[in-house]
Amino acid sequence: MKLRYLLVICGVLFLSNLEAQKQQEDILFMVDDTPVYISEFLRVYNKNLDLVQDESQKDVDEYLTLFTNYKLKLKEARALGLHKKPSYIRELRNYKKQLVQGYITDAKVTDALISEAYDRISYDVKANHILVKVSENASPKDTLAAFNEAVNLRNRALKEGFERVRKEVHNGQTIFGESLGYFSGFKMVYKFENVAYNTKVGGISQVFRTRFGYHFLKVFDKRKSRGEVTVAHIMIANKQKDTINMTPEPRIQEIYKKFEQGEDFESLAKQFSDDKSTASRGGMLEPFSGGQLTSQEFEDQAFGLADIGDVSSPFKTEFGWHIVKLYDKKPIRPFEQLKSELEMRVKRDDRSRLIDEALIEDLKERYNISDHQPDLSYFVSILNEDYFKRTWTLPSDFIANKPLVKIVDRQFTYKDFAEYLLKAQRQMEPRMPFSTIVSKKYNNFFNSQLIKYREDHLEEENEEYAFVVSEYRDGLLLFDLMESNIWNISESDSLDLQNFYNSHKTKYVLPKRVDAIVATSTNQKALKKVAKLLHKGLPVDQIKNLVNSNNTIQVIFTSGVMDASHQALPKGFVFKNGMSKIYSHHDAFVVVQVKEVLPEAQKTFDEAKGSVISDYQIYKESKWVKELRDKFKVTINQEALKKVKLQIKSQ
Numbered sequence: 001m002k003l004r005y006l007l008v009i010c011g012v013l014f015l016s017n018l019e020a021q022k023q024q025e026d027i028l029f030m031v032d033d034t035p036v037y038i039s040e041f042l043r044v045y046n047k048n049l050d051l052v053q054d055e056s057q058k059d060v061d062e063y064l065t066l067f068t069n070y071k072l073k074l075k076e077a078r079a080l081g082l083h084k085k086p087s088y089i090r091e092l093r094n095y096k097k098q099l100v101q102g103y104i105t106d107a108k109v110t111d112a113l114i115s116e117a118y119d120r121i122s123y124d125v126k127a128n129h130i131l132v133k134v135s136e137n138a139s140p141k142d143t144l145a146a147f148n149e150a151v152n153l154r155n156r157a158l159k160e161g162f163e164r165v166r167k168e169v170h171n172g173q174t175i176f177g178e179s180l181g182y183f184s185g186f187k188m189v190y191k192f193e194n195v196a197y198n199t200k201v202g203g204i205s206q207v208f209r210t211r212f213g214y215h216f217l218k219v220f221d222k223r224k225s226r227g228e229v230t231v232a233h234i235m236i237a238n239k240q241k242d243t244i245n246m247t248p249e250p251r252i253q254e255i256y257k258k259f260e261q262g263e264d265f266e267s268l269a270k271q272f273s274d275d276k277s278t279a280s281r282g283g284m285l286e287p288f289s290g291g292q293l294t295s296q297e298f299e300d301q302a303f304g305l306a307d308i309g310d311v312s313s314p315f316k317t318e319f320g321w322h323i324v325k326l327y328d329k330k331p332i333r334p335f336e337q338l339k340s341e342l343e344m345r346v347k348r349d350d351r352s353r354l355i356d357e358a359l360i361e362d363l364k365e366r367y368n369i370s371d372h373q374p375d376l377s378y379f380v381s382i383l384n385e386d387y388f389k390r391t392w393t394l395p396s397d398f399i400a401n402k403p404l405v406k407i408v409d410r411q412f413t414y415k416d417f418a419e420y421l422l423k424a425q426r427q428m429e430p431r432m433p434f435s436t437i438v439s440k441k442y443n444n445f446f447n448s449q450l451i452k453y454r455e456d457h458l459e460e461e462n463e464e465y466a467f468v469v470s471e472y473r474d475g476l477l478l479f480d481l482m483e484s485n486i487w488n489i490s491e492s493d494s495l496d497l498q499n500f501y502n503s504h505k506t507k508y509v510l511p512k513r514v515d516a517i518v519a520t521s522t523n524q525k526a527l528k529k530v531a532k533l534l535h536k537g538l539p540v541d542q543i544k545n546l547v548n549s550n551n552t553i554q555v556i557f558t559s560g561v562m563d564a565s566h567q568a569l570p571k572g573f574v575f576k577n578g579m580s581k582i583y584s585h586h587d588a589f590v591v592v593q594v595k596e597v598l599p600e601a602q603k604t605f606d607e608a609k610g611s612v613i614s615d616y617q618i619y620k621e622s623k624w625v626k627e628l629r630d631k632f633k634v635t636i637n638q639e640a641l642k643k644v645k646l647q648i649k650s651q
Contacts, residue, residue, distance in 0.1 A: 162218040165177070
């Protein structure tokens with residue numbers, strides 16, 4: 001899905017062009033000869049009322065303006081024929097294919113799998129396994145050999161001990177004896193997960209097959225999930241920009257010593273953390289659960305803190321150096337809170353096959369279709385060895401138009417299945433009898449056509465699905481229109497863009513800044529000493545050696561070019577050269593040596609280009625909408641608008 005299309009959807013607040021029911025409904029307004037009904041306006045207004053940030057958009061008249069502008073753009077998109085573009089048709093088709101899955105699956109089977117998944121993620125299993133590798137498409141001979149090898153190894157493990165055999169037989173090529181540690185639901189393929197959770201602690205499973213080969217495993221432990229944890233952190237990024245501190249590790253150690261000396265963790269985070277998204281909140285992160293973070297080291301450190309208020313020692317991740325403080329620990333969230341998330345994961349997982357099988361049975365019952373296969377002997381007779389070489393073709397006298405199977409009102413012929421067979425031969429498969437190939441391929445063909453029939457008719461049968469498809473259909477049109485008319489800044493816009501910049505230069509300036517050294521400490525006396533040493537012109541490295549020691553960090557320095565919003569500078573800081581007074585800031589004290597005050601400066605066109613383009617696009621769109629209002633006549637039904645306002649007021 002296109003990212004900018006998502007922005008369109010958010011920007012127009014999911015406004016819909018779904019045709020209203022053809023009852024005696026009141027028309028709210030007309031765009032030329034196209035009516036827009038009260039019911040449609042109320043539906044989208046009420047749907048998006050809680051989503052809007054701008055209070056003006058909650059005003060009915062303001063919202064009506066947005067809505068009519070939206071309808072004008074859609075009118076223009078259709079007038080330009082954008083709904084006929086192959087790329088539009090293709091993307092809409094792909095979206096519908098994704099969306100339809102949520103509307104046609106078997107709810108009972110899905111719910112059972114979701115419930116099972118919740119039970120699985122509520123516990124961690126510790127297990128090791130032995131795998132005899134064999135391809136899914138291996139010959140019967142190789143498959144049997146792999147199975148027998150796995151059975152023999154299991155028998156040895158029962159007699160000699162699982163771990164002894166595992167370590168002895170592992171060769172990393174044909175046999176793998178692996179220690180897996182703890183894992184929970186969705187961490188392994190579904191078949192493997194099933195066996196692991198259904199094997200008792202201390203037990204060795206039977207041999208089972210996955211797409212990797214034949215396994216058996218031993219379960220060593222089962223424990224409750226670690227649940228959810230809330231922590232704050234101080235981070236010093238790997239790419240440290242502070243010229244005084246050459247590497248992040250010494251800086252994080254300095255900060256940690258300040259904490260050990262009794263300084264407040266949150267205050268230190270506000271002053272020094274490089275994670276700008278959390279620094280202002282004292283380093284506080286959103287709660288997370290096991291497996292949710294990309295950094296396993298960070299997760300382990302966070303969950304490793306035992307008691308509320310505990311703080312870790314400095315540790316390193318791929319992002320930099322961290323100190324973590326524990327604020328809260330919770331068990332796994334209740335089922336109802338996780339249900340929708342689990343549903344998405346179930347449908348992406350191997351267990352989705354169970355959902356597909358249940359769907360096929362449901363559709364057969366819905367459409368009163370028998371499980372009985374038609375006579376396929378003709379197709380068996382026309383297959384030959386070329387099928388395994390993927391060069392098979394239909395015979396010249398192939399019977400194309402003979403009826404094969406019917407799904408409700410859709411008749412499929414021999415030609416339809418033959419074309420499926422031709423495409424299916426591209427797939428690498430083990431050699432098997434032609435009768436088996438034809439039977440398997442027919443089942444796949446029939447099931448896919450049965451699901452497609454349901455998908456093709458779903459918009460007629462399911463009102464909610466029809467609404468969602470219509471929203472996307474119109475949003476996609478609007479994306480293409482906005483991209484071609486507003487977002488793409490072409491060569492022809494270059495001069496207009498430069499002129500726009502020239503006319504609005506006062507908007508594009510760099511704020512007043514200072515090139516400064518900031519010293520921070522909770523010890524006001526130490527800062528006075530630092531101020532004197534800075535005033536004398538001593539290098540910062542030398543000052544650090546004088547005021548700090550290996551065991552005590554009294555002062556931390558930050559340097560660079562900063563504006564008034566910089567986290568190191570106190571509110572109300574006076575921008576002037578020289579040594580500042582001592583300020584109180586973030587539960588500590590700071591003193592600033594200003595090397596140079598950099599005044600406000602005009603940004604060049606290149607420096608401001610991003611902002612200029614954004615502002616120009618807003619200007620261009622406003623002008624374009626006025627042109628559309630001249631092109632298409634919008635007629636508001638004032639009596640209908642009164643009804644709308646009364647209905648909204650009474651809600």
